[in-house]
Amino acid sequence: MRTLLLILLAATSLPAEESLFGKKANAAAVTPEPPPAPSAPAANAGVPSPGATPSEETVDTSVTITPFRPFQTAEAKEVRPFSMARLNRPLAFESTRELLRLHAAFVQQHVADASPEGFARAPGPITSMEYVVQQDLGEGRLLVKANWSASADGLLGAGEDAYAVLIPEKAPAVGEKGRAVVANVGLVAVKFTPAFAPLSGRRMTMRREAFIECAPLPDGPAALQKFVDNVKAGARISVFTAEKFPCKTCGGLGFTREAQKGKLEDKRIPCASCESGKVTVRIETQFAP
Numbered sequence: 001m002r003t004l005l006l007i008l009l010a011a012t013s014l015p016a017e018e019s020l021f022g023k024k025a026n027a028a029a030v031t032p033e034p035p036p037a038p039s040a041p042a043a044n045a046g047v048p049s050p051g052a053t054p055s056e057e058t059v060d061t062s063v064t065i066t067p068f069r070p071f072q073t074a075e076a077k078e079v080r081p082f083s084m085a086r087l088n089r090p091l092a093f094e095s096t097r098e099l100l101r102l103h104a105a106f107v108q109q110h111v112a113d114a115s116p117e118g119f120a121r122a123p124g125p126i127t128s129m130e131y132v133v134q135q136d137l138g139e140g141r142l143l144v145k146a147n148w149s150a151s152a153d154g155l156l157g158a159g160e161d162a163y164a165v166l167i168p169e170k171a172p173a174v175g176e177k178g179r180a181v182v183a184n185v186g187l188v189a190v191k192f193t194p195a196f197a198p199l200s201g202r203r204m205t206m207r208r209e210a211f212i213e214c215a216p217l218p219d220g221p222a223a224l225q226k227f228v229d230n231v232k233a234g235a236r237i238s239v240f241t242a243e244k245f246p247c248k249t250c251g252g253l254g255f256t257r258e259a260q261k262g263k264l265e266d267k268r269i270p271c272a273s274c275e276s277g278k279v280t281v282r283i284e285t286q287f288a289p
């Protein structure tokens, strides 16, 4: 999978100014190329020179895929250990319930691979996708029209009937349907000539979500046991979760009080640093034996 990712990302590089398409990454996903500037009329325009062949329309079928916006994971604000040795000890946060929840996050954030450990961190949010192949972009890359669900971590929104770039394990033919578990690798700019209606023949650049098909990790009791064994054997595993904590500014109330002159009741001011008394903090939990 790593090789394919490199192929996708290392595609022919464009001059710097071409990768700066504009500020709104999500807007205007389909940008027709500006028409070529008319060439200066030749002095003898209209007078066919002897031996001139009728102008031939050559269709540029080259494809350039440039990373436009890599998938960005928010940095964890805090790192905490989860020690297997402390599991279900009094006052320890390392409970079976917490382990199940964090293992579910592990499954959503890692994919199966051929490494000795058998898994690797996913390059981006994992989701499932149904697609129809619109065009083969070469080098194992497809332009697909797809539906995908929002990722479990909430970092990738759902897509409906949307064009996307996909690197599948095994590519179906153009026009065929497919279904895959995929990892999002961010937004790419695809410069190509569509070979399908209604865009056929128009040289254009599309900015689209890019995905790589991946093998999901199994879930369930046997997978959990293997996970625990891996941690006890010293595997370096961490997961990212968004945790809610009571807000320190307002003491978890969701508002602060301000005394009002001549009134018994304080004025309640909605707390600016939280939502209903809770703050969400992105935390990296590092597992330890």
Ligand SMILES: [Zn+2]
Pocket: 247, 248, 249, 250, 251, 252, 253, 254, 255, 271, 272, 273, 274, 275, 277, 278
């Ligand atoms: Zn607050």
